[in-house]
Amino acid sequence: MAENQLGGQQVVLLPEGASRLLGRDAQRTNIAVAVAVAGAVKTTLGPKGMDKMMVSDLGDVVITNDGATILQEMNVEHPVAKIMVNIAKTQDKEVGDGTTSVVILAGELLKGAGDLLDQGIHPTTVIKGYKMAATRASEVLEEFAKKVSISDEPTLEKIAMVSMGSKNVGDEKTKSELGKMVIKAVKQVMEKDASGKTIVDHDFIKVEKKAGGNVSDTAFISGVLVDKEITHPGMPKSMANAKIALLDVALEMEKTETDARIEITSPEQMQAFLKQEESILKGMADKIRKSGATVIFTQKGIDDVAQHFLAKAGIMAVRRVKKSDIEKLSRATKAKIVTSLDDLGSDDLGHAGLVEERKISGEQMIFVERCKDPKSVTIFVRGGNEQVVDEAERSITDVIGAVTSAVVNGKYVTGGGSIEIDLANELRSYAGNVGGREQLAIQKFADALEAIPKTLSESAGMDAIDTLVQLRSRHKSKGGEVYGVDIFKNSVGDMNKNGVFEPLMVKRQAIDSASEAAEIILRIDDIISSRGKSKGGGMPPGGMGGGMGGDME
Ligand code: ADP
Ligand code: MG
Numbered sequence: 001m002a003e004n005q006l007g008g009q010q011v012v013l014l015p016e017g018a019s020r021l022l023g024r025d026a027q028r029t030n031i032a033v034a035v036a037v038a039g040a041v042k043t044t045l046g047p048k049g050m051d052k053m054m055v056s057d058l059g060d061v062v063i064t065n066d067g068a069t070i071l072q073e074m075n076v077e078h079p080v081a082k083i084m085v086n087i088a089k090t091q092d093k094e095v096g097d098g099t100t101s102v103v104i105l106a107g108e109l110l111k112g113a114g115d116l117l118d119q120g121i122h123p124t125t126v127i128k129g130y131k132m133a134a135t136r137a138s139e140v141l142e143e144f145a146k147k148v149s150i151s152d153e154p155t156l157e158k159i160a161m162v163s164m165g166s167k168n169v170g171d172e173k174t175k176s177e178l179g180k181m182v183i184k185a186v187k188q189v190m191e192k193d194a195s196g197k198t199i200v201d202h203d204f205i206k207v208e209k210k211a212g213g214n215v216s217d218t219a220f221i222s223g224v225l226v227d228k229e230i231t232h233p234g235m236p237k238s239m240a241n242a243k244i245a246l247l248d249v250a251l252e253m254e255k256t257e258t259d260a261r262i263e264i265t266s267p268e269q270m271q272a273f274l275k276q277e278e279s280i281l282k283g284m285a286d287k288i289r290k291s292g293a294t295v296i297f298t299q300k301g302i303d304d305v306a307q308h309f310l311a312k313a314g315i316m317a318v319r320r321v322k323k324s325d326i327e328k329l330s331r332a333t334k335a336k337i338v339t340s341l342d343d344l345g346s347d348d349l350g351h352a353g354l355v356e357e358r359k360i361s362g363e364q365m366i367f368v369e370r371c372k373d374p375k376s377v378t379i380f381v382r383g384g385n386e387q388v389v390d391e392a393e394r395s396i397t398d399v400i401g402a403v404t405s406a407v408v409n410g411k412y413v414t415g416g417g418s419i420e421i422d423l424a425n426e427l428r429s430y431a432g433n434v435g436g437r438e439q440l441a442i443q444k445f446a447d448a449l450e451a452i453p454k455t456l457s458e459s460a461g462m463d464a465i466d467t468l469v470q471l472r473s474r475h476k477s478k479g480g481e482v483y484g485v486d487i488f489k490n491s492v493g494d495m496n497k498n499g500v501f502e503p504l505m506v507k508r509q510a511i512d513s514a515s516e517a518a519e520i521i522l523r524i525d526d527i528i529s530s531r532g533k534s535k536g537g538g539m540p541p542g543g544m545g546g547g548m549g550g551d552m553e
Helices: 023-042 067-074 079-095 099-118 123-144 153-164 172-189 267-291 304-312 323-333 386-409 418-434 438-449 451-459 464-476 504-522
Strands: 003-006 009-012 019-022 052-055 061-064 205-211 219-221 224-226 238-247 295-298 316-318 350-360 363-369 377-383 411-414 483-486 491-494 501-503 526-529
Touching (some): 019 023, 023 067, 023 079, 023 099, 023 504, 023 526, 061 067, 061 386, 067 079, 067 099, 079 099, 079 504, 099 123, 099 438, 099 451, 123 438, 123 504, 153 386, 153 501, 172 205, 172 219, 172 377, 172 386, 205 224, 205 386, 224 323, 224 377, 238 323, 267 304, 295 323, 323 350, 323 363, 386 411, 386 501, 386 504, 411 418, 411 504, 418 464, 418 483, 438 451, 438 504, 451 464, 451 483, 464 483, 464 491, 501 504
Parallel strands (some): 205 377, 238 295, 295 316
Antiparallel strands (some): 003 009, 052 061, 219 377, 224 363, 350 363, 411 501, 483 491
């Protein structure tokens, strides 16, 4: 197929086994793949959404409700499917929540585009209309948004609860506790940059997990949990009012890098050599003791002899600590990271109310806690087994994302599909003003947004069409704009009253990413694959990317 006639001579452009799809065929295939990917995550949307169990080729089991995780675990092959996976990942990275929604939205946008293409509308017109719609949708979001700040805990707690809503992480009480922990963590690490902008660096909210116990045992630690053990059994296991030194220093004899050799010819010389080594290591321990430190963490190693002297001085020491943990410890305890023992002084030391080694599910961990106003904190996640702690960790990461998005941007909207109905209504009236063929694309954009309330009502077992009709008419009356899907009562309900709040940023990012992905995919009108057909990832002409378990068209 990849051949051309040129002056009677055949020109072969593509290698043997390569395949090619052109124009409408390429678009149709790509749209079908995107719709299939969206179909694969659709049933997990919302609190009544189902979970998925994914089994890898190695037999690892992941049970999750998280859109980004599902798509990642699916290991999709088709390039368009990969674009869809990437938007979920971007959503996860940028705002931490709304990963299922963004994929559903992108799938619907493409489905709508497919209808328009069938009516003979050019892809560039569709793209232009979608861009206009996305811009207008952003403005409308701002118009409907309400303000929230870090001190507005009741609102933030609701945002946290909604973010956790669909995740299987314990009862309401546990979820509420987890939400409070996340808000506390965000509050602790939040800072203002030079221009007065709020920043929250997620690196400094450490989410450490260990299977065992119950999700309700999950704890907030005002400091850092280090997954290490104390180096020497003779050292104290617990230190109250710890004075902490953070070192990037090896408490060992320097290893010679070159080939230099020390010639030892007599037992006396050997003795002298060992003595000297010992006194150097003792000197190191002395420097630490003199600084007043009672606990040290070093990125490097600690020699047995040095351990012995430190233990004798009653100092607790932890070696080979990850650089990232040392940085967290520095922000939590206010200790300076010291790179040479000669520089170590009392003002480099940090403080923690308690440093203690505890045995958790058979393994030692070091708790550096009760720090004063720590700029780095830890949420220690527990749960019955690996699957449970993993999902709890993912949920907590989502909540951190949601709460952060809310406080950084300072705005939230009502969820349960209510904001999507508002956006759709506004877009439909905007479409009327725009006119031209673009208006058709803007209307499709509106339809795509309504897939969110539609899917929510379907997952609650309600009639989706009835629900949409009811919601649209509710939203036309004054005060009706907060009506959405009340999944627990199986009716339409006031999302303001139900406290279904979501950060504006999560919605905006979803709309931006979904329309961008739709644009990228629609621009493709030629797919050339030179991958061997035998590899499974190849492209049989006419259809590909099967086995996705979605509703392929
Ligand atoms: P995502 O990965 O997109 O965040 P979720 O499974 O978390 O997907 O579902 C989010 C959707 O569920 C949002 O549209 C949100 O408004 C809706 N939702 C969450 N909690 C409720 C609730 N209590 N009532 C109605 N809708 C809810
Ligand atoms: Mg969510």
